[in-house]
Amino acid sequence: EVVLTQSPGTLYLSPGGRATLSCRASQSVSSGFLAWYQQKPGQAPRLLIYAASTRATGIPARFSGSGSGTDFTLTISTLEPEDFAVYYCQHFGSSPTWTFGQGTKVEIK
């Protein structure tokens, strides 16, 4: 089973700043099956990125995903006030199984 480890646990940034979130897989995975979600307090997760780098419908261009193999990154180029939230990476495995990372919280500095 693939284990996803996200870092850092909490990222303290100011609005207008750039956020770089990491997701590391315990073994090489297909980038086609790596996704990112945003979750705000009291809300369900929202799909941001699928297939490692494709933005979901309606997701602003300031969100971008990259990576391959075991290392994946979610970048928010210019943080807006509404971007302060928890972000999860997720992998779809062949069993099939869906595995989530433990999350990175982006907090206002």
Added chain:
Amino acid sequence: QVQLQESGPGLVKPSETLSLTCVVSGYAISNGYDWGWIRQPPGKGLEWIARIHHSGTIHYNPSFESRVTISADTSKNQFSLKMTSMSATDTALYYCARRGQGLAMGAFDIWGQGTMVTVSS
């Protein structure tokens, strides 16, 4: 616009069976897609539980396989989850979600708002 709405008992006693339902609107589940259940304990991360294909194919997270059952009722356009032998560690927000298609097939692209389940005597 596809929407998912979970419903459940809110409070379950230890050792009892949990029954949850997800009503889908805006799309007939018999027409396609996979549908799944994911949970989130308070203050913690997300955990996939089960998935049902529109054809009826089912898969479970091995961690839950011995005590969960997912099913679908196309006449009511809903799918359900039953989880037996509930304990305090099963206290969580339970989400239903739709699995994406095509390039998004590895992700859940539409989620319900979640239903909180507390296990307590």
